[in-house]
Amino acid sequence: xxxxxxxxxxxxxxxxxxxxxxxxxxxxxxxxxxxxxxxxxxxxxxxxxxxxxxxxxxxxxxxxxxxxxxxxxxxxxxxxxxxxxxxxxxxxxxxxxxxxxxxxxxxxxxxxxxxxxxxxxxxxxxxxxxxxxxxxxxxxxxxxxxxxxxxxxxxxxxxxxxxxxxxxxxxxxxxxxxxxxxxxxxxxxxxxxxxxxxxxxxxxxxxxxxxxxxxxxxxxxxxxxxxxxxxxxxxxxxxxxxxxxxxxxxxxxxxxx
Amino acid sequence: xxxxxxxxxxxxxxxxxxxxxxxxxxxxxxxxxxxxxxxxxxxxxxxxxxxxxxxxxxxxxxxxxxxxxxxxxxxxxxxxxxxxxxxxxxxxxxxxxxxxxxxxxxxxxxxxxxxxxxxxxxxxxxxxxxxxxxxxxxxxxxxxxxxxxxxxxxxxxxxxxxxxxxxxxxxxxxxxxxxxxxxxxxxxxxxxxxxxxxxxxxxxxxxxxxxxxxxxxxxxxxxxxxxxxxxxxxxxxxxxxxxxxxxxxxxxxxxxxxxxxxxxxxxxxxxxxxxxxxxxxxxxxxxxxxxxxxxxxxxxxxxx
Numbered sequence: 009x010x011x012x013x014x015x016x017x018x019x020x021x022x023x024x025x026x027x028x029x030x031x032x033x034x035x036x037x038x039x040x041x042x043x044x045x046x047x048x049x050x051x052x053x054x055x056x057x058x059x060x061x062x063x064x065x066x067x068x069x070x071x072x073x074x075x076x077x078x079x080x081x082x083x084x085x086x087x088x089x090x091x092x093x094x095x096x097x098x099x100x101x102x103x104x105x106x107x108x109x110x111x112x113x114x115x116x117x118x119x120x121x122x123x124x125x126x127x128x129x130x131x132x133x134x135x136x137x138x139x140x141x142x143x144x145x146x147x148x149x150x151x152x153x154x155x156x157x158x159x160x161x162x163x164x165x166x167x168x169x170x171x172x173x174x175x176x177x178x179x180x181x182x183x184x185x186x187x188x189x190x191x192x193x194x195x196x197x198x199x200x201x202x203x204x205x206x207x208x209x210x211x212x213x214x215x216x217x218x219x220x221x222x223x224x225x226x227x228x229x230x231x232x233x234x235x236x237x238x239x240x241x242x243x244x245x246x247x248x249x250x251x252x253x254x255x256x257x258x259x260x261x262x263x264x265x
Numbered sequence: 266x267x268x269x270x271x272x273x274x275x276x277x278x279x280x281x282x283x284x285x286x287x288x289x290x291x292x293x294x295x296x297x298x299x300x301x302x303x304x305x306x307x308x309x310x311x312x313x314x315x316x317x318x319x320x321x322x323x324x325x326x327x328x329x330x331x332x333x334x335x336x337x338x339x340x341x342x343x344x345x346x347x348x349x350x351x352x353x354x355x356x357x358x359x360x361x362x363x364x365x366x367x368x369x370x371x372x373x374x375x376x377x378x379x380x381x382x383x384x385x386x387x388x389x390x391x392x393x394x395x396x397x398x399x400x401x402x403x404x405x406x407x408x409x410x411x412x413x414x415x416x417x418x419x420x421x422x423x424x425x426x427x428x429x430x431x432x433x434x435x436x437x438x439x440x441x442x443x444x445x446x447x448x449x450x451x452x453x454x455x456x457x458x459x460x461x462x463x464x465x466x467x468x469x470x471x472x473x474x475x476x477x478x479x480x481x482x483x484x485x486x487x488x489x490x491x492x493x494x495x496x497x498x499x500x501x502x503x504x505x506x507x508x509x510x511x512x513x514x515x516x517x518x519x520x521x522x523x524x525x526x527x528x529x530x531x532x533x534x535x536x537x538x539x540x541x542x543x544x545x546x547x548x549x550x551x552x553x554x555x556x557x558x559x560x561x562x563x564x565x566x567x568x569x
Contacts, residue, residue: 009342010371012371023365024361024365096353108371265319
């Protein structure tokens with residue numbers, strides 16, 4: 009395939025991925041809007057008003073970036089894991105496998121779909137957040153970069169999960185037992201400065217802590233961790249997961265006999 | 266030129282099942298080729314390897330001179346595949362399915378749209394092109410997969426049991442469509458369990474059994490191996506005993522039906538002359554079984 013035909017193939021996968029999650033918007037875009045509204049009502053307005061300030065910000069202002077990042081992480085992951093596993097389960101992944109598409113284009117197409125949903129849901133949740141609090145952007149480039157890189161990392165993770173998944177249970181185990189605890193313990197609702205020193209050290213092994221704090225830094229200019237470390241972490245995760253995912257596709261793991 | 270050249274192809278699945286053993290196969294450009302074999306013989310594995318859905322264990326496969334290991338993309342671009350199982354998203358429309366497939370082959374959306382409409386129309390699906398694919402009948406789903414396989418206008422079309430579960434009328438219209446495509450220069454390779462289909466459509470044939478090719482020849486040559494045919498003859502007036510049929514072996518199934526074996530070198534007119542002389546009036550006559558079917562079963566028996 010030449011450059012133009014490769015781009016057409018890439019564009020086709022992205023278009024298909026976006027139209028898939030837009031077609032089922034009631035399952036993909038509406039639930040995060042509703043659940044995040046509840047987070048803002050309960051933790052932000054009701055409980056938050058009694059908590060007072062956190063690191064100089066009102067509680068609702070402090071948790072807003074974390075809640076937006078939580079929805080981006082969940083939706084990037086969910087989009088790719090369900091779409092790729094669905095394609096495997098219904099065998100229509102074969103439509104791509106028989107075509108002369110390089111594997112990195114298949115990978116890039118699915119990841120772009122995941123990033124698109126993650127960002128769209130992020131925008132929806134940001135709009136919801138604006139009904140409850142004011143949002144300021146401390147640094148646009150950092151905010152945008154963190155959003156993109158985080159959604160790429162979790163889209164890649166979702167794809168690897170889908171490659172190994174053999175049944176529907178396998179695509180819910182990681183989000184339920186790994187992703188959710190890491191998100192909740194990743195400083196979405198609190199500053200790790202509040203934790204005893206041991207738990208601060210334990211938390212430093214949680215990659216989501218870096219992503220949430222980097223995003224919070226982009227919006228509020230406030231972070232529990234060094235922003236450089238966060239970007240370093242994101243670059244390493246993106247590179248490692250991309251390499252693994254491409255290797256698995258090249259080998260045909262889970263998709264070829 | 267060879268459309269497909271398979272040399273020494275082997276496949277052993279991770280569960281140690283040996284699906285293919287040193288398969289050699291050649292399909293010429295413009296051919297209408299049948300790959301026949303019982304269930305589990307290795308037909309779908311062979312097709313899967315050709316199309317890139319199954320990893321081979323060893324051997325080589327070239328499609329129009331492009332080795333699938335060295336020029337994978339060029340090889341894939343030459344083939345259109347119609348698989349045995351339905352493998353499209355049931356939630357998409359036929360038009361989207363075919364247009365997207367064009368996109369995967371790098372065809373511009375406007376061109377893919379034009380071609381999709383052309384093939385969906387030819388295959389009688391144009392009125393359903395905006396409905397979700399799950400609403401299509403079984404036969405329509407099979408035709409949709411043919412339209413999808415043709416959108417990039419491949420040099421070779423591979424069909425894995427394309428008419429399985431399709432009614433007789435539709436099957437015949439699909440045959441006409443495939444004959445037409447073949448006349449336009451597209452090489453066709455098909456697997457089927459309907460041996461009448463292979464006999465009617467294909468010029469060359471390979472029979473695979475237990476992972477090995479046991480016969481690879483032209484249909485004409487294969488059928489010429491048949492040295493006798495058995496006919497069922499229905500009589501207008503019932504008879505109690507068989508007359509002397511002068512060397513033809515016959516049995517009376519019931520008073521109005523007889524079964525006659527006719528050697529290839531014998532003239533069938535002689536048989537009718539004997540009938541006339543014996544005042545036996547024939548109402549109808551038909552082959553006991555499909556000619557290819559008999560050969561196919563004999564070959565499998567010999568192989569076992």
